[in-house]
Amino acid sequence: MYRIGVDLGGTNIAVGLVNEEFQIVQKKSLPTGADRASEAIVADIATLCREVCEAQNISLSEVDGIGIATPGIANSATGVLVYSCNLPSFLHYPLADTLKEMLGSACDVHIENDANAAAWGEAVAGAAKGTSNSIMITLGTGVGGGIIADNKIYSGFNFAGAELGHIVIEVDGAPCGCGRRGCWEAYSSATALIRMTKEKIEECAKTGRKTIMADAPKISGRTAFDAMRAGDEAAKEVHDKYIRYLAAGLTNIINIFQPEVISIGGGISNEGQSLIDSLLPQVRAEQYGGDRVALTDIRIAKLKNDAGIIGAAMLGV
Amino acid sequence: MYRIGVDLGGTNIAVGLVNEEFQIVQKKSLPTGADRASEAIVADIATLCREVCEAQNISLSEVDGIGIATPGIANSATGVLVYSCNLPSFLHYPLADTLKEMLGSACDVHIENDANAAAWGEAVAGAAKGTSNSIMITLGTGVGGGIIADNKIYSGFNFAGAELGHIVIEVDGAPCGCGRRGCWEAYSSATALIRMTKEKIEECAKTGRKTIMADAPKISGRTAFDAMRAGDEAAKEVHDKYIRYLAAGLTNIINIFQPEVISIGGGISNEGQSLIDSLLPQVRAEQYGGDRVALTDIRIAKLKNDAGIIGAAMLGV
Numbered sequence: 001m002y003r004i005g006v007d008l009g010g011t012n013i014a015v016g017l018v019n020e021e022f023q024i025v026q027k028k029s030l031p032t033g034a035d036r037a038s039e040a041i042v043a044d045i046a047t048l049c050r051e052v053c054e055a056q057n058i059s060l061s062e063v064d065g066i067g068i069a070t071p072g073i074a075n076s077a078t079g080v081l082v083y084s085c086n087l088p089s090f091l092h093y094p095l096a097d098t099l100k101e102m103l104g105s106a107c108d109v110h111i112e113n114d115a116n117a118a119a120w121g122e123a124v125a126g127a128a129k130g131t132s133n134s135i136m137i138t139l140g141t142g143v144g145g146g147i148i149a150d151n152k153i154y155s156g157f158n159f160a161g162a163e164l165g166h167i168v169i170e171v172d173g174a175p176c177g178c179g180r181r182g183c184w185e186a187y188s189s190a191t192a193l194i195r196m197t198k199e200k201i202e203e204c205a206k207t208g209r210k211t212i213m214a215d216a217p218k219i220s221g222r223t224a225f226d227a228m229r230a231g232d233e234a235a236k237e238v239h240d241k242y243i244r245y246l247a248a249g250l251t252n253i254i255n256i257f258q259p260e261v262i263s264i265g266g267g268i269s270n271e272g273q274s275l276i277d278s279l280l281p282q283v284r285a286e287q288y289g290g291d292r293v294a295l296t297d298i299r300i301a302k303l304k305n306d307a308g309i310i311g312a313a314m315l316g317v
Numbered sequence: 318m319y320r321i322g323v324d325l326g327g328t329n330i331a332v333g334l335v336n337e338e339f340q341i342v343q344k345k346s347l348p349t350g351a352d353r354a355s356e357a358i359v360a361d362i363a364t365l366c367r368e369v370c371e372a373q374n375i376s377l378s379e380v381d382g383i384g385i386a387t388p389g390i391a392n393s394a395t396g397v398l399v400y401s402c403n404l405p406s407f408l409h410y411p412l413a414d415t416l417k418e419m420l421g422s423a424c425d426v427h428i429e430n431d432a433n434a435a436a437w438g439e440a441v442a443g444a445a446k447g448t449s450n451s452i453m454i455t456l457g458t459g460v461g462g463g464i465i466a467d468n469k470i471y472s473g474f475n476f477a478g479a480e481l482g483h484i485v486i487e488v489d490g491a492p493c494g495c496g497r498r499g500c501w502e503a504y505s506s507a508t509a510l511i512r513m514t515k516e517k518i519e520e521c522a523k524t525g526r527k528t529i530m531a532d533a534p535k536i537s538g539r540t541a542f543d544a545m546r547a548g549d550e551a552a553k554e555v556h557d558k559y560i561r562y563l564a565a566g567l568t569n570i571i572n573i574f575q576p577e578v579i580s581i582g583g584g585i586s587n588e589g590q591s592l593i594d595s596l597l598p599q600v601r602a603e604q605y606g607g608d609r610v611a612l613t614d615i616r617i618a619k620l621k622n623d624a625g626i627i628g629a630a631m632l633g634v
Contacts, residue, residue: 073606073609073610082609082610083606083609083610131474132474133473133474149466149467149471150466150467150469150471152467154466154467154574155575156450156574156575156576157448157449157450157575157576157577157611158575158606158610158611159575159610160575160605160606160609160610161572161573161574161575162573163572163573163605163606164572164573166569166572166605167484167569167572167573168486168565168568168569169485169486169487169488170486170487170488171486171487171504171561171562171565178605179602179603180568180603187488244488245488248485248488251485251497252483252484252485255478255480255481255483255484256478256479256480256481256484256573257471257473257478258472258473258474258475258476258477258478259473259474260474285496286496286497288477288480288483288495289390289400289475289477289480292390292399292400292477293390293399293400293475293476293477294474294475
């Protein structure tokens with residue numbers, strides 16, 4: 001049995017053929033060309049679907065299901081992509097039906113928001129495997145979220161929910177790309193960490209305080225972590241501030257959902273277990289119900305960049 | 318067909334016989350005597366169950382189901398009350414089985430956290446009737462929450478979730494009873510509104526500014542609302558601050574859940590539609606996805622103090 005997962009991004013389309021062990025056995029990609037007409041983009045998806053089958057020497061009829069992970073608001077019930085700021089030609093577009101028609105495929109075609117698909121991938125085959133209630137948080141350019149409740153993706157009655165990065169944790173705080181101020185994303189994304197790092201470097205420059213962060217050729221989400229490990233005190237302050245906000249947001253997620261597992265993905269998750277070790281004392285001290293209840297496990301996500309493809313492939317299962 | 322709903326509170330036990338139209342046709346209550354042994358309290362629940370049936374001239378065998386709404390952490394799968402600070406003798410107590418045995422009843426007995434049961438009541442028979450995804454928020458002494466996802470109560474893998482009042486909206490902000498700082502409850506409960514009202518009265522006293530709020534014989538959650546309606550400027554400032562935080566928290570709830578309906582209960586909800594009219598402009602301006610998606614309806618809860626009994630009666634349906 002094989003399934004196909006499509007990760008339709010604003011930059012690239014990646015298509016993977018996934019086997020019964022949830023492994024990607026073939027993978028092909030093309031640039032999205034997001035300013036093109038939707039039909040041209042779907043035609044490229046169809047081509048990539050055929051190519052991964054050919055590469056594996058199977059026919060498309062041996063594929064049991066196809067899923068597409070898309071940015072924006074995807075109506076998973078109708079297969080219509082409602083809106084995506086990264087894919088402007090897809091407004092209220094019947095994405096699932098169009099791909100199915102182009103492929104002449106008999107199997108079901110599902111669509112899902114990419115963050116939700118990634119959460120589903122982690123739940124089916126990754127860090128939250130074997131659980132019924134899990135949350136995935138992605139700490140990248142933004143803070144993404146996906147909710148798995150009772151073995152199903154939860155996205156609200158209009159398929160626009162699970163915007164967990166857009167929970168305000170500081171009323172009238174730092175500006176967020178969504179238009180609000182004080183969103184969790186404005187404090188816990190890699191972008192926010194880079195901002196905090198730059199602010200600290202400036203502050204050090206003004207006061208004549210030494211920090212090796214100032215010597216970094218380029219400031220990234222790793223700069224403060226690396227400098228802290230090298231013993232830099234200013235970097236430790238940036239780290240502690242970042243962890244404070246990240247722990248506050250994760251504790252919020254626990255108080256809301258009490259999931260069995262929270263899996264953390266995105267660039268910042270490359271810090272690995274030491275990130276979780278820094279977070280846990282604050283989370284445990286603050287979470288509602290204390291230790292009278294079974295505790296949510298916080299884990300680094302497993303599937304990395306493949307979570308979207310694997311999750312998409314497993315939609316409808 | 319009749320069902321029985323039990324609202325087991327820290328102060329009173331209220332038991333209602335509920336008919337097919339979700340109306341309470343008989344209601345009896347007794348003081349809880351929360352410091353008594355659990356068996357004595359359950360015996361009183363059993364007595365009240367028999368009494369509501371007798372008053373309606375039906376036998377207990379004509380009751381199709383019994384539900385108990387309890388404070389604290391209720392394991393709805395096993396019927397065990399895990400922990401409730403208001404009912405200390407019920408630690409890991411098999412509440413459903415004990416009541417079933419005492420009644421010699423053949424019907425199912427369910428238990429559920431009281432805020433969740435109230436949300437279920439509003440979903441089945443109140444402000445969110447006819448929807449599959451709704452949230453209830455109770456603005457009282459605290460801020461309570463209940464989540465209905467896909468026609469089921471969602472409370473997490475350990476039954477301790479949906480603590481929506483304990484989402485931090487100001488990191489390191491006002492102290493909350495749960496031990497955290499900056500919880501939504503610390504800004505949007507009636508208790509918080511009373512605190513803000515008192516602070517403003519003190520501020521006015523210090524600066525010699527006039528406010529009719531200072532003349533109130535007792536400060537309540539209504540004081541600022543009433544004084545604002547009478548044209549008091551200081552009261553309007555309290556109101557606007559309170560609405561700012563309440564709107565921020567409700568927008569968070571929409572961004573997380575995108576429910577079809579949020580129903581607002583508790584003492585503050587007695588302000589009625591004007592409360593919602595004050596909230597909506599801020600919520601609509603800030604919610605994620607803007608008007609590209611179907612919008613969550615914010616409504617005043619309908620069942621008032623009966624929500625727990627009606628929701629409990631309808632557990633397992």
